[in-house]
Amino acid sequence: MTRRRGAWKTALGVVLAGWMLFPVYWMVNVSLTRTEDMRTDPPHWFPWNPTLDGYANALGDQLPALGTSLLVGLGCVVLTVLISAPAGYALAKLRVRGAGTVNFVLLVAQMIPSVVMAIGFYAIYVRLGWLNTLWGLVVADSTIAVPFGVLVFTAFMSGIPGELVQAAKIDGAGTVRTFTSIVLPVSRNAVITVSLFAFLWAWSDFIFASTLDRNGSMIPVTLGIYRYIGNNTTEWNSIMATAAVASVPAAVLLVVAQRYVAGGVTAGAVKD
Known part of the structure; x- marks a missing residue:
């Protein structure tokens, strides 16, 4: 049975x-x-x-767009980790006032549709001169990843044994040294998780790209595929080959990083 x-x-x-x-x-x-x-x-x-003609056409036409998406994705990862890791540490270990309110605001921020945010970014970027720039696209994509990253780091770092932090303080380490030398290395799984999702969000973004980088000289692959469909409606093998090539980095990252995403920070602290 x-x-x-x-x-x-x-x-x-x-x-x-x-x-x-x-x-x-x-x-x-x-x-x-x-x-x-x-x-x-x-x-x-x-x-x-x-x-393999479709793949040859895709790589010949979309290789610059793939490189742009790679730069935007890596930039989004760096900016997201630099902001969300210290913020998560402060909320988890430093007992700052209003931590509950901050967590609530972060949850609400993730409910705002990307279309609404893109309209607001467009009005701001016009004044700052950031339209059609890679940096502007990195900042916009990071606004989606940072709230998620702060929540993940807060949850992971809350599970770190307090003895580790106390031992660092006894040895004379300050707040910054404790964070960089003790808390951040132990939070490897959180870093990988946040980096993975930040990269995937930036890699797959279309709303911000079509709104903030429509006329740029360097466009991401999502916008490249959109334009490619309009210019090559009869060459479906090239269009699908472009989509297949664009799917490879995301699939590889998910397979490689899945065990780190599933790992617990407490187990990592004990092993280290």
């Missing part, structure tokens, strides 16, 4: 996973299919005569 129940759950899980992953398979299938083979009815479920 137990084996039957386990087999039923496994079968259901396989069906649901296949259903959710089918768009990914179809994206890869179309990216390898020749343009003339897409006009068949019914369409081919497998690229019987595959071609």
Whole structure:
């Protein structure tokens, strides 16, 4: 009876996973299919005569956009960690006044739609001269990641044994030294988690890119794909190849970092 129940759950899980992953398979299938083979009815479920022309076109046309997205993503990671890690430490260990109010405000901030924020950023960036700049896009994307990062760091750092902080103070370490030498290294899992989500948010952003960097000389890959669709509506293999290439960094990061995301900060403190 137990084996039957386990087999039923496994079968259901396989069906649901296949259903959710089918768009990914179809994206890869179309990216390898020749343009003339897409006009068949019914369409081919497998690229019987595959071609890499779509990937060659995608890399030739979208490589600068991929580089721009990489720069924006890394910049967003650095800015997010620099702001959210000290803030999380202050809320978790320094007993600052109004910590509960700050946490509530951070939760509310994550509920604001990106479209509304993009309109506000546009009005501000016009005055600052930050439109169509990489720095402006990094700052805008970081506003999505910083509230999440502060909450994650606060939760992780609250679980750090107080003995570690007290031992550092006894040894003469100040607040900054305790944070940089004790708390931050122990919070490795939190750093990786926040960095991962900050990068993925910046990598997949379209609202801020289309609003704040529409006419820039360096556009991210999301905006590049949007323009590519408008200019190449008949070359679906190139469009899907671009989407497949843009999905690779996110997939690799999720696979590599998943064990760190799932790890607990207390276990890391004991091991270190």
